[in-house]
Amino acid sequence: MMGTGMAGKRMEFQKPDVSSGRKRRFQPRMSLLAWLMAGGLLTSLCFSRNAQADYAIYQIPGTDAGLLLEGETNYNPGGTVTFRHPRGSLYFNARDLQVIKTPTRQTIFRRKSGKILSEKTVDNYIKLAQWALQHGMLKECKSLLSDAWKLDPTDEKIKKLAALMVHINRPVPNNSGSEAHVRNLIGGSRMEMSRSKHFALFHDAQSEKDAVTKMTRAEMRLELLEKVYESYFLTFALRGFYLRPPSEPLNAVLFSEHKDFLLMERRLEMGLKQIAGFYLPEENVSFFYDSGTTEIFLLLKQLTDKLDEMKEQAKRTRSPNAAHIIRFANTVSLLIDIEHESEDVATVSHEAVHQLAANTGLFPRDGVFIRWVHEGLASYFESSKLAVWSGVGVVDQNRISYYRALEGDPVRGSVEFIVSDLGFIVETALGDQLPAYGQAWALTHYLFTERFDELIQFYGKSRKISADTDPREKGTELVELFNECFGDRVTLELEWRRYMRTLKTDMEQLAEEL
Template sequence: MLSRLVLALAAAPIAAPAPAADFMFSAVVDGQTLEGRPLTWTDATMTLLARDGQLHYFAPGRARQAKRTSPTFRGYDTEQMRERLYEEFGSRFDFTSTGHYLVAHPRSERGVWAERFESMYRAFVRYFRVRGFDPVEPPYPLVAVVFGNRSEYQRYVEGSNSGAPTGALGHYEPRSNRVYLYDQSSAGGDDRWDETASTVVHEATHQTAYNVGVHTRFAEGPRWVSEGLATMFEARGVHDSLSYDRGESRINRGRLADYLHDVAPNQPLGTVATFISSDQAFERTPIPAYANAWALTFFLSETRPQQYAEYLALTAQRPLFSEYPPEERVADFRSVFGQDLELLDAQFVRYTQELR
């Protein structure tokens, strides 16, 4: 039984979550063979990082035939992942790989989708390296699934409990560590590619950030940080700076318009300190929240790039599966950007007004 295996490696039975182990084990859970690294466990629950990057949660007592398989974690290689995707999706998809991605896509699309994701990955890594942040290599290929049309994508969303909002064009799913979207050009020809491209950029930014150490999948993080970064990368001058090197091309005009219309006039989301202290704004007023997240992220990354990278590293190092209460969020922010948030708030407002 799995509980005997893991408890044998601990000093005593545990009630609080144990820290991540370095080893890998395999076990049969409800008829499914799982292999990976235990991230945390109690007598009642285990969280396992599988070799394909997916997270599994189960009670240790449900595991059978548990055995240790390796002293260190090793993700699946591309061919192993391809075999697993084929078992899941079958011959209706093609599977194209690049240096960091494995993409399931409609058979008529050849390898264009994989290169789009790989290009985004390279741009993301380049952006952070020049700012002093050294991204890590993912231990497994990153997976994206591109459905042929909206109805196929919607059927997946409805049957997956993914939490994707109704009407979404695509989403990144932290539990499976995959991006899912559909080819919007199938509904309106090549002129719809810009909409698809924006979705690819946004969701691939989430996925890359969570897999190269900019964010962590394994602890609560500020939503304004993840959404602010993804919306910032939507701008061509950020995700394709080699082709669009003018400073104004780094501005996300759509998010700026939302900010100037919905946020700047009366600051409904409060001060910087109020906004960063919780994720509630994204539930109450999502459009202003996304706009404010973009504006704050753009302000910090443009005016304080080294501090911004330091802050991302700090939030990515949160303890495994820990919560992030408001007072800690504000304290961490102050520890990097300074104690005087009223001054920073004034500088932030003035900066965004000058972007008009």
């Protein structure tokens, strides 16, 4: 069909085949408190530089509601507490706060280092590097691999990993033809393009810098994309499977406004709903936007503005409740800021993995589209805690909740139902795809962790299915291939259920300590 570009330039394009579309987790009409309790407050965070991380439970004055945060607390003279984390500080009355000490990620890493590296071998360095990568410690992971190479540069495993790191560290050259293609797709040349080693990010002009990182949003997204890029390759390589790095930049588009993202979606006639981002395999471009410009965040911004007015009025009038009002206003503002950034981090990491899988030979762009396979892998890598990239295979509260909701369902919760790709078809018909995302994430989590070699074999064989295969025939072929690669499906399902019962969110782990 014919379409008209945003800048008036005529262009030709067909309705695209969408490889992915990360579903937004929040509904615009949720109340502020419900949103905080369901989203921002159920995300536990790890960032303290001290030996102990503090879980802080803040009892909101005059209510039965409590807020759970993790960070670093310092007790001050006069009965107040300063709570610190990367995106700001909060001040509480000590009697409103319950603090629980837990080891930080760095402390746990040092303990594991002492235990695992008591015998310095290449295999032990690789084992510890894998743990570090899973927990978002990319810098430490690469440092351990460097130490392993120094220990024995002739070891075959470390030689392959060193060769991969050379590729990862080498920037790919610009591609003028690719840039022109993206500009034609998005409609003109008004967007700026910023480069990193492996990505070309098209974005609106930006001058405002984040108060914490001192970077523009485009710079922050490029930094995240590179972190996901390295983590993606190393996650597979540390398990002995090496993927082919792309030879040209991967293109992504970041809209500053949600309404512009929606306009682009309508222009492509995709018919998507509640989507936070998507990847087009035919065009090889990822799209996402600043989630702070969505309806829900704009409404929350109005609420924080109102709370700020109440805070200033309480100061001026010296209200007896001024301290409580100020603490509550600051808490809400900071939590919204955290959730805003966390939502963006999760979306960008999710879509980046879709794009990487399509450009590294894992799931070819012109191959069969198996929804649970694509979304399961992207969800496995999707990760954000406290608005930062937090590792691979993180146990997400939303994903595991949807898995548990269907765990006892003999049909919708079965391995056969998921593997046949019926899950997304049925859940879409029922009006909500999130349960299908949860099931795909859960099965991928188990297979990636416990049955990696068979999973890679299944990925390879599934690529042979024709892209135009009828959905029913495709489902039958997928189940047959799955049985061929993994063996007895009944035994696998029992093992999967047992494995999933061992997974706990950070909140659940904390509850066991109380």
